[in-house]
Structure formats: C-alpha cells, structure tokens
Amino acid sequence: MTVDTSTMTLAALDLEDAPSLTIADRLFDQLRQAIVEGEIPAGSKISEPALAARYGVSRGSLREALQRLEAIKLIERRANVGARVVQLSSTELLEIYSVREGLEAMAARLAAERMSDAGIAELKALLERHRQELAHEDWQRYFQQEGDLDFHFRIARGSGNRRLIEILCNDLYHLTRLYRCQFGMKSHRTREALREHELIVEAIAARDGELAEWLMRRHIRASRQATEQQLALITAGHPPSAINGPRVRRPRRPTTRPPATPN
Amino acid sequence: MTVDTSTMTLAALDLEDAPSLTIADRLFDQLRQAIVEGEIPAGSKISEPALAARYGVSRGSLREALQRLEAIKLIERRANVGARVVQLSSTELLEIYSVREGLEAMAARLAAERMSDAGIAELKALLERHRQELAHEDWQRYFQQEGDLDFHFRIARGSGNRRLIEILCNDLYHLTRLYRCQFGMKSHRTREALREHELIVEAIAARDGELAEWLMRRHIRASRQATEQQLALITAGHPPSAINGPRVRRPRRPTTRPPATPN
C-alpha cells in the first residue's frame, strides 16, 4: 500500500526512464515513510550524525534528503540549529483542509473536462472495490482511509494539470497521511464519504465540471467539519500530547525539552 | 523592488529573529533573482563547477541552493545529468493560472473573513497608489505589473493561512514573475484589472467572503484568457524561441542542443 507516488506518471507503463536512483533519493523515500507512519516520532529532533550512522550513509547525502523533506514540509529546519519533524497543530491541520478544498475542487472540475474515458472507468472500478470493502466492516478502519486518499489522488491526477498534481500528490498527500497517523483518527463517516465520492464520479462521468467542483468542495468541507468536531472532543478529553495551540515563536528557556530521537 | 519574500512574515516588524543567513541562503536568493529576471537564460544548462566558481563558493553550498531552486520549480534536475533552468511552455503557463485560481479564490474568501481592519486599510492605500501610478502612463508598463503581483501577494497574506501563503508567495509568485520576464508580456488590461482589484477590496471590506471569492476567481480567469490570446498571437507571429509545445519526454539524439550558460 506504499506505492512510490513520486515516480508515478499518468501512464505508469512509460518505459520507466531508468530512474537512476541516488542514495539521497532512497533515503528521502525511507525517511518520508518513517515520518509519515510515526516511526520517527512527530516533534522529535533529528540528529544528523545519528541518522547518518543509523542508515549507513554519509552526512552529506543525509542532508540532501533532509532538505527535500523540508521542501514538502515534513520537517522544519533552522540554520545552525537543526531539523525536527513537524508537529501539526490543530489550526495547521485545518489550514491544510482549506488548501485542499481550493485545489481539489479545481481538480475535480478539470477532471470532468479532460479525464479519459478509461480513467473514469477505473474510478468507477475503484469505487466498486470500496463498496465491497465497506461490506465487511473489518477492513474499514484502516483501508477505507487509504482508499479515501487513493480516490482523491486519482481525481488530482485526472485533472491533467502537472503543477496541481505535484502539489496535491507530493506535498499534501503525505501531510494528510501523517496527521491521520499522528492523531489516530478513524473516520466515522466512511459511508457518507463513499456516497459523496459516488456523486463526484457521476458528475465527472457526465462531464459536468461545475457540479463536480461543487460536490468536491462540499465533500472536503464536510470532512473538515467532522475533523473539527473530533479535534474538539480530543482536546477536551485527555491531555493533548500531539496537539498544541498556535505555534509559539521562541520558547526562550523551556522547562521541558521536546523528546529527542531515541537512538 | 526585489524584496526578500521568504523571510517576510505577516507583521514584518517581528524583531527579525537574527536569521543567521548561511551561504546557501544567500546563493539561493541571488540565483532566484538571476533566473527570474533572465540573467541566467531560461532553458540553459547549469554547470555546477562553473556557477560555483562564478559566485566564489564551494560546490556543496551551490548544490544546496540548487536543490531549493528545484523545490520551487525554478530549475529541473535529473540524477547524474544536471540541472537546467525551467522552460515554461504555454500549457504550463496556463496550468499555473488554474492553480492560482483555486488558491487565490480561497485566499480572498479567507481574507474577507479574517483580515484585520488595518490590513484592509493598507490594501485600500495600495490601490490608491496604483490609481495614481496609472494616471501618468509612463510607469504603467513595468510597475503596474509589479503592483499587480503585490496586490495578489497581500491578499494571500491576508488569508492568514500559512500553507496557502507559502505556496502562493514562495512558489507561484516567482514563477509568475519569471514567465512575465520570459514572455515579455505587458498587460493590456491594467485599467480593467485595477477596477477588478477595487471590487475585490470592497468585498473584503464588506466582509463578504463569498463575493470576494467569486470576484477573485473571475479576475484570474479574465487574466488567464487575456494571456491565452496574447500567446496565440505570439506563437502565430514570429517563430517562438521561448515557447514550445507539450514537453518532449526523451530527445534521444537531439540535433541541436539547448544553449549552455555562457561562462
């Protein structure tokens, strides 16, 4: 389920231009996965010598991978200080939803206008699989989440807009996965979400760009609201460990330091 | 007129956290400006040893700057081959407009909801300056273009959405400047654009997010259409040097090579 999205093109059978993977490339993929899945805990400081030794590479290659992770906003770096894994606050999480709303609504419209018939058929097949998975509730908890992302992922690709695809699939996609792992959120509205997905696909199949855009916007807004409610419950319930308010600028003398990566 | 946008925050007087600029930071800024303004021609190959010598830095620092340039899509790199400055095709240019439409429409809505009264006052003052500049036609050609970007820039910041701001101001902003320099486009609808800007600000001042969003979307679409028409004229007129069709995947044996940077 961890497909390499960075090298995927619209037609995956593109003769695969002998990617010539470099060490930094592989490291980037590994670290990205490790961060998204929580193997490297959120908020932890990243020690360059330690990580370099851990993965058996030079510090230079590691720094290159770190810089790419910074570019997709999975880690934050400060000069002469170091890097740490991002700690998504609830406000930042909601910010991502706003960006996705604007971008994915546009993607849905473009997909309705320009997606190939074959692509639409694949979309329908995907939804059919999701319906079946939803039948036996066991898989629902995790796979439906991945399936949700897969759906949005394909709509983005269906837009045919390279820059749109890159922003959605290379940056926001991984951030979304990260927060779902961090906050441990299991969607309580998979059934409604699936129904909304179906409506969107119908609009795309009917080549109704305006409707597809509107449906996608409403879908993401509903998802955002559900998340907002869950967040309110979480923050009110047990003391938040991974959730903190608006980012404090410079904690001059913090009494307790954030945990370092346990190497 | 080349403000450093990367370190600008909502309140520019933020005590400026002693940014501790590193060599790669400065190089990044310099190279970005050089590329955007055409000093390093579009499509030219970048030789790491040559550039490193030219700027008097190590190749390592240069590579770090290059990697950041790649992150904001100003250069393209291939492993074991090298980097070259982007060559915006007309389709890619229009793609950027679509992304901006989705993002800036959202930004306008958020700005209407959350922008401070002081910020709105500044916006109005900015428009007043633009009106005056538009009075004596001399400045129109170049400054109005910068003024246009400045307007959109401020709306984005007014959204208060950090991620939205970063995408718009750190990535798309420079790309837009780049293509305006590359294609040598002077807007022939500055007067209409200014009027549209005024309407948007009115909507924001009235806290009408829905209207602001709708106006911004229409504004960007109109700008896109004007660009589309200009592109059609250009491609039909003289032989296009900076404009090429859909990107060719692998020019196996190109008879003529793109120009290298003249060092």
Add this chain to the structure above:
DNA sequence: TCAAGATGGATTGTCGACAATAAAGACGGC
C-alpha cells in the same frame, strides 16, 4: 538568591578530493 557573562561541548555549515555515471566522439562493421 538571582541575573548576567564567560566557557565548554556538541551540532551544523563548509570545503576539497575521490568514485560513479552519463554524454560526446572515435572506431569498425555492414
């Protein structure tokens, strides 16, 4: 007792040299 400054330790930024890879040109076969 608290605050401010100096000091030590560790981490990051920077650099030059070596190895691996791909592009360009020479050579030979068809």
Add this chain to the structure above:
DNA sequence: GCCGTCTTTATTGTCGACAATCCATCTTGA
C-alpha cells in the same frame, strides 16, 4: 554512407575532515 559499439572525457554523486555557530552549564558579581 550509415548504424552500432567502444573509449574517452567531463560532470555529477558521495564522502570525510575542518571551521563556525549555537546551546547548556558553570562561574562571578550584586
């Protein structure tokens, strides 16, 4: 004369060591 293969050359990827910077602790004075 043209195509495929091999060699050469230049460029990029990778590495380890040194220098600059920051953080934490300790010291000193009021």
